[in-house]
Amino acid sequence: MTSPTTTDQRPEPPEGDDEPSDADLVDAVRSGDTGAYGTLYVRHARGARRLAGTLVRDRADADDLVAETFAKVLATLRAGRGPAHAFRPYLYTTLRHLRYDRLRAEQKVEFTDDLSRYEAGVPFADPTVAQLDRIFAAQAFARLPERWRAVLWHTAVQGESPAQVAGRLGLTPGGVAALAFRARERLRQIYLQQHVAPGDAPACRQVATRLAGYLRGRLARRARTSVDGHLATCAQCRAALDELSDLPAAG
Known part of the structure; x- marks a missing residue:
């Protein structure tokens, strides 16, 4: 699946252009x-509509x-916050998070006269949430x-x-297992990072990444210590971490 963030890029005007x-x-x-x-x-609405069309x-x-x-x-811009240069990525991230917030809000309230599936303890899977998760996973x-x-x-x-795959990749079975472990871990990290909105302050933006x-x-130890120190004083980033912890890939 191709992300609108890569296919809908309208390049900024070249240097020297009047625009x-x-x-x-x-x-x-x-x-x-x-x-x-x-x-x-005008410059970015079309790309935003394409992205919204994949989510709604x-x-x-x-x-x-x-x-x-x-x-x-x-x-956000009027308040002096938001992006300094990368407007489109910031716009797309905001759109995704608004959609995700809506889905979570919709899941909390459901009007129905049929309570049998709740009494029986049958789990309910929202197909729209599942679609959004598939998009994030594919990206x-x-x-x-x-x-x-x-x-x-x-x-x-x-x-x-691993033994079946080893010959195709030119690795030993143990090498395949190790590579698969690293790939799964990196996939989880990228998936989780897609759910993190950039912070308002420079320090928050750095921690968000x-x-x-x-x-x-x-x-690494030094980076973790730095994040620990910021989280100790920033409620906004602690809340973002709490939300991230609720995702299945966090475990």
Whole structure:
């Protein structure tokens, strides 16, 4: 599966072009230029709609999600926060998190006269949540090196043993097992990291990039100590870590 973040990139104007860059427009918005945000909207709305279309089946809901995303990002910029340069990735991350927040809110409230499935203890799987998880998993898988994707495909998907795969990859069975372990771990970290929204402050943004590795216990001692110190004083980042801990891949 291909992510809209890679296929819908509209390059910023080349150097010397009269059209302002995203960074210039972001600065203008922070200075109170609403028209600059209109330019950003025109430049990135199509990509945002494509991404929303992969997360929401109903077109009206997708349009509403895009509108809410642009409104939230505008409010963030007006408050002096948000991205300095990478506007599109920030926009897409905000859109994904708004959708995820909606799904979690919808799961908490359900109006029904039939309580039998709750009385019987039958688990309920939301197909939309499952679809969103599949999208995140596919995007994480695509970001792995080709060799790592191959070993996961043969061992985890096809169910082949390390001995069966060894000849194809030019490794020993033990080497295949070790490579598969590293690939699975890296896949979990990428998947988890996709659920982390960039923080507002520079220190929060730096910690946000390390939360998946921190949760999985894969940070070097110095980096982990740095994250520990930040989490001790930042409620926002602690809340982000708590949300990340609820995901299946966190365990």
